Amino acid sequence: MSVVEITPAVARALSLASAFARANPCYSREKSLLLALLDEREGSASQLMVEAGLDIHAFWQLNEPSIPSVQTGFRAAEPSLELLPQNTLSEWSDLLRQARQLAREWGTYGEITSRHLVGCLLLNTYQTTGNQSEVYNLITHHGLNLGHLSNLLNPEPTRVLSMDEPLFAENLPKPADPVARLLDACANRAREGLRVVEDHTRFCRNSLTLTRWLKELRHGLRDALDLLPRDLIRTGLATRDVPGDVGTTFSTVNEMSRTSASGVSIANLKRVQESLRSLEEYSKLFSAEAAARFETLRYSSYGVEKLLANPGNRTARLAQSRLYMLVTASKCALGLEKTVCGALDGGVDIIQSREKNYPDREWLADLARLRRWTEDAGALLVVNDRADMALASGADGVHVGQDDMPVSTCRSLLGSSGLVGVSTHSRLQMEQAISLGADMIGVGPVFPSGTKSFDEFPGLDLVREAVKEQDFPWFALGGIHSGNLPLVCQAGATRVAVSGAILVSEYPATVARELRRQLDACHSSGG
Template identity: 45%
Template sequence: MTAVYRLLDASGNRAREGLRVIEDAVRMVRNDGWFSRELKELRHRLTTALRMLPEEALLASRDTPNDVGTHITIMSETMRGSANDVIAAAFKRLQESLRSLEEYGKIINGYFASRIEAIRYQSYTLEKAVRIGQFSQTTLEGRVLYLLLTEKLCHRPVGQTLREALRAGVGIVQIREKSMSDRRLLDHTRLVLDLAHEYDALVIMNDRPDLATLTQADGIHVGQDELTIAQVRQIAGPRPLVGVSTHSLQQAEAAVIEGASYIGVGPTFPTTTKEFVEYAGLEYVREVAREIDLPAYAIGGITTENAAEVVAAGATRLAVSSAICSAKEPYDAANQLLEILNGG
């Protein structure tokens, strides 16, 4: 039995170490308050479960000087390219250790093993959310201005409006057309994709994973009453970005844990493009800026006149529609919004 306790002791130490490495990165590197609390809670659950094992037996069985594994090192373990690589390795270390705790723990205490199993499953969910956040930060780096393109709102022809916005530096375009027939929307999407990709911009389909798949758009955006992220993935697969509109911190947290690539944060102000009973306002922008590291686009009634207020509340990304589409000079409007985002 000494050998089993020795294995459980080593696995418990590895699991705690791996979890601490992840928590430190999320807290110190990503400044993500919500994820930090989730990981701290997981660490507390692990510590509580490990207390079910007799500490004296674990310590008595420990034999670090004679552990043959301490002298075995492979080259990949001595190098990490970035903080993201450290996090990825730490998650695997955590999960492998939890599996050992679970399997060998069955010899000592079946209830302990079941507690570890639940912690292991939760670690998979958190890994998905943390790693998707990492990928999203990389994919969306520098794409701070997001245009919701609606043809009927455009002061100029939609193609001209789009080109001017892209030329100014819009990094993401969402096709938001609620009244177009499917065939026309399909053709329209392909034209938008061709033009956007000339400027290295991404194209997101609003609430149509089927058409996004047909056209190979870069992503899909859904609201709270539309398809879930999991349902979108069933249709469109793992490749596209999936954005989610959120109106409260609870919804934002749920979107993160479900694997959203980014979130919309709003409505910030009253808007002419969509009706809301209540407006989340600038306070919600502040909450997300404090708590969520996932790329977040403030949205709703944002114009060149009030965008500075939104940025002052903590927003680092903006999503607009009429502010660019309805402008007489779309290039100037987009350029002005980018200047505000960049502190100009």
């Protein structure tokens, strides 16, 4: 909320209310704002409440001794609109947002005035808490009538026919512009659809990135609608006609059938995109700026769809993955964030978090960050050994060794959409892992590793054996770096897992980019 959207009277009231609240911790925010509004006794807020029955003189006789401005001179320097501190606006952002919404409901746009603040402060507080509200008791004790105040704040104009005026059709209200009805319907569909998708990403996916993105889309939709002429929203609301809507009289067979929570989410996102397109096109009749905003929101929704569809298509993403990185936070030369984000920028497709001596709470905190970074990059996140940590963090899967949790147990914890990887060190172990339902396997170790100890090294011979599983996702691993990667590719590998090659580098993006270049060249040449 920028300062240009509020009047100087609102700026003064907010500044004074903040001062009241700081000086008197026992004051609620609502009480501080009420006192600040009434402190300007010739202002519109005071005049409105006086007209609604408030005995302002009796009010101040009772309350003035406790006002800090009288005692400490808070009003000595009234803030100008341009110099109002940003932290003051932030402190009252919720109230200002409510005031803006109230302005829309009343059909008044532009600046937020003290009239809107009074409406939010008194009417909304009363509706929420009834006669338990401190503000309600404070004000009505001195004669204010809320019903009268409500009429003063938002009067409903009516047209009365004279007794001698004929009641012909032209005297009746004219049907509203059907475009207003259309825009209202599209706005409702978009709002509802975004909420359905956001609920899915929040409660089913546990995705901070997607939930935040969708919340921004919802707020962006509200801001775009605010750019339309102020009469359109009211007209559209007034002409809603569900019984008379021809579109409600029929439905398709598939419309009432969904096979998964992800399917529900995707279907609703498609509705959002269609609604945004209609809003964009028909808004061109009224506001080029609004149309441009709707277009931007529609394009942004395509990015949400890409990330949203990925979990239901993890196998396809895995099939496209070439470069896999195992990460241990303590071994990252630049720290976890710079190393991982650099590697992702360089082309890493899968991140595996491998922490052996790490408290679970700290590991979960790191996994939350890794989940956010991988989602932003469109990469997969896998947890080493611990299916429970993968489930708790919303990771895409788990990777286990030969002596760790069985594939079947991992699958029961993660569900059918979770990925399960298995480390294999022989041809027999590869065949067993695949037959037990693993989604991917690690093949190696190919070379001695600086990050993990092995008793034996099946080496490139095992890589040549793995080539026989050409239709199954497998990654050569163990001591691989850009210097020996050509040998691994010559043996037939098109996917590799690395660790120290990137972790110890001060240029993780550069190293990852070079590894990816070699892998892509190997893949395009057929190995």
